[in-house]
Amino acid sequence: MKKHNFNAGPSILPRETVENTAKAILDLNNSGLSLMEISHRSKDFQAVMDEAEALFKELLHIPEGYSVLFLGGGASLEFCMVPYNFFEKKVAYLNTGTWANKAEKEAKGLAFGEVVEVASSKVDNYTYIPKGYSVPSDVDYFHITTNNTIYGTELHADPDVNVPMVADMSSDIFSRPIDISKYICIFGGAQKNLAPAGVTFVIVKNDALGKVSHYIPTMLDYHTHIEKGSMFNTPPVVPIYGALMTLRWLKAQGGVDEMQRRAKERADMLYSAIDGSRLFRGTVTCEADRSYMNICFVMKDEYKELESEFVTFATEHGMVGVKGHRSVGGFRASCYNALPKESVQALIDCMKEFENKH
Incomplete structure (x- = not known):
């Protein structure tokens, strides 16, 4: 896998x-x-x-x-x-x-x-x-x-x-x-x-x-x-x-300009999936302040009990390191320069599959 x-x-x-x-x-x-x-x-x-x-x-x-x-x-x-x-x-x-x-x-x-x-x-x-x-x-x-x-x-x-x-x-x-x-x-x-x-x-x-x-x-x-x-x-x-x-x-x-373009593209994809989700929500309250590098999100309050299950599900589907920092919990997708867009799409697909289960 x-x-x-x-x-x-x-x-x-x-x-x-x-x-x-x-x-x-x-x-x-x-x-x-x-x-x-x-x-x-x-x-x-x-x-x-x-x-x-x-x-x-x-x-x-x-x-x-x-x-x-x-x-x-x-x-x-x-x-x-x-x-x-x-x-x-x-x-x-x-x-x-x-x-x-x-x-x-x-x-x-x-x-x-x-x-x-x-x-x-x-x-x-x-x-x-x-x-x-x-x-x-x-x-x-x-x-x-x-x-x-x-x-x-x-x-x-x-x-x-x-x-x-x-x-x-x-x-x-x-x-x-x-x-x-x-x-x-x-x-x-x-x-x-x-x-x-x-x-x-x-x-x-x-x-x-x-x-x-x-x-x-x-x-x-x-x-x-x-x-x-x-x-x-x-x-x-x-x-x-x-x-x-x-x-x-x-x-x-292509240097820094190309890295910026890719960073925004990856972040836009994942934030769009989070915002359109029935289960997940972002944690940053001001959209202009959302990081392109570390995209943090949690389960909506009514689905909190599913957080540990999603971490297990994501790990089983090849997603590595999506558990949030131990001090805040939730989930974190770090999308640094070397991360391909395909990995972001794979995470989005994984999130949607989990959502369909529930």
Whole structure:
């Protein structure tokens, strides 16, 4: 039976990424050595790092004056690294979900200055993205999480504010065009739209660094990694190679614009099926905020008792990872860049077959 991978992360990758990385793990460039055992300072791996950085800049149209880093620690470490590098007196956060809330908590814990929460949808279980908020003009940065994997909301455009922005784009990077010039830092764990788990990408504006008065631990200082080309310590070589394979795939498929078209097409198909269903309903209360990446839905109240039965039914029909996050329940179909439209159609067919049973 064909499997349809809706896992939220680690998640589906292009088949070329999986196959080519597997080959390199056995033998990189006919070197007789595995990707897992070569020196990260070898010519073979330096070429991997250089091409990955170049493709990042090309695909996202990153302007001059920005560095691209490949680090360890996941996006969760960036919740700490960002304030260490940019927080001098006052910062602002938009609280739109679990990961935004965690990022804000880290900034408050460091106590470098004032942390302003400009708006939050927490009281309504993060079922929408707040509107009509104002960002203080004197903040060092305004932090946003562009896609909320657990609750299924997404910012589909860069906010229009007059302060430097920082964004966690772990789960929607390369799914839409970005105006990089609005940001001093963009980061994300790569295990959703880019690579196997283990590498974190960071896009940082060079001249925004060096403006804080507090001490920055060496490993948390972006300067450390810029100066050493992401090789101050041994980088996660296998995930970086996987990222390069995905970046090549993205370019060959038509780049970010094509990924955006596909994302909207997949999301429109599935949301239409949910909205037209007798059993299911979406969880996001503002349709404009619905995520293209993580489509969250539940059984209507009168059919709640069927939720576990549907998870079993979907799994038996080849749907993988459709159970919602343990903190919210329900269902979640993660539709990242590598997911084919055919998988979405298979899920829709599965939902309709289940509905016909009941």
